[in-house]
Amino acid sequence: MRKLQAQGIHHITLVGADRQTSIDFWEGVLGMPFVFEQPNLDSALESHLYFDPGDGRLITIFTSEDRKPDPERTSTEPGAVHHLAINVSKATFSQAVERLDERGIKHSGVKDRGFMDSIYFTDPLGFLIELAAYRFEPPAGSSHAEVLLEAHKIRVAKGDYNIAEVHLADAIEAIILRSQQSLSDDRTPKQAY
Known part of the structure; x- marks a missing residue:
């Protein structure tokens, strides 16, 4: 028996509400360029939006104009995704509280994780987002x-x-x-x- 060897995350797809809510949040709040759009090839009534989180990989969102944002916290039951952690520089992280506050976005404040610092908040659909900033840089050639x-x-x-x-x-x-x-x-x- 042999493994199916992973070599990184190709993309993560989330279920969104309407198209503009996704664009406003992922690009307008988190700064991820909106790089590609096509129909959801498995559901003709949905669009499939692609955003670049900064490393060339992708976060994609299925959107439908029939769905409206619901800020109720998404499921934390077994099998559900608890949160998505997004890497930010220390310079960006040091501005995160101020920039979330100026938008009126409730957040956790800075959390000490030992090897990184984190701030948590939810997207317009109640999905938990973590901004994470490492406290170290790996040596050249290491991860x-x-x-x-x-x-x-x-x-x-x-x-x-x-x-x-x-x-x-x-x-x-x-x-x-x-x-x-x-x-x-x-x-x-x-x-x-």
Whole structure:
């Protein structure tokens, strides 16, 4: 038996209300360019809108002019999507509270997640959105996932409850030690003063 090996998210499709609500939220609030539209090929009464979340992948929305926005929180039952986390830079994140407030969008305020900071709010249809900003940059040639895997190992070995910035810093150092060569025979920490 062999796996069907994933290589990233191709796209995520959400059920939207009317077309303009989707455009106003995904592009007008979150800044995702509206890049493509065609009919929903499985339902002729719906449109299929495509937005670029910033990494070239896609978030798509099925829309119908017969559906109106309902801000009631979407289902959190088993099998439902709890929320969608969107990566933003620290510069954008530092402005998020102000920019949500100026639109009158209720939000959670900044939440400390140890390895990232988060703000939660709902879209016009009650779907929970998270703005997430990493607290670290991975070493060149590595990914955020690699740093988190290494930080997890360090956290577990230390018996700590959750990942903290010290685990991230140690993980980055460990990855660099493995991936980048040095002319030094001894790369351990030194007292230079």
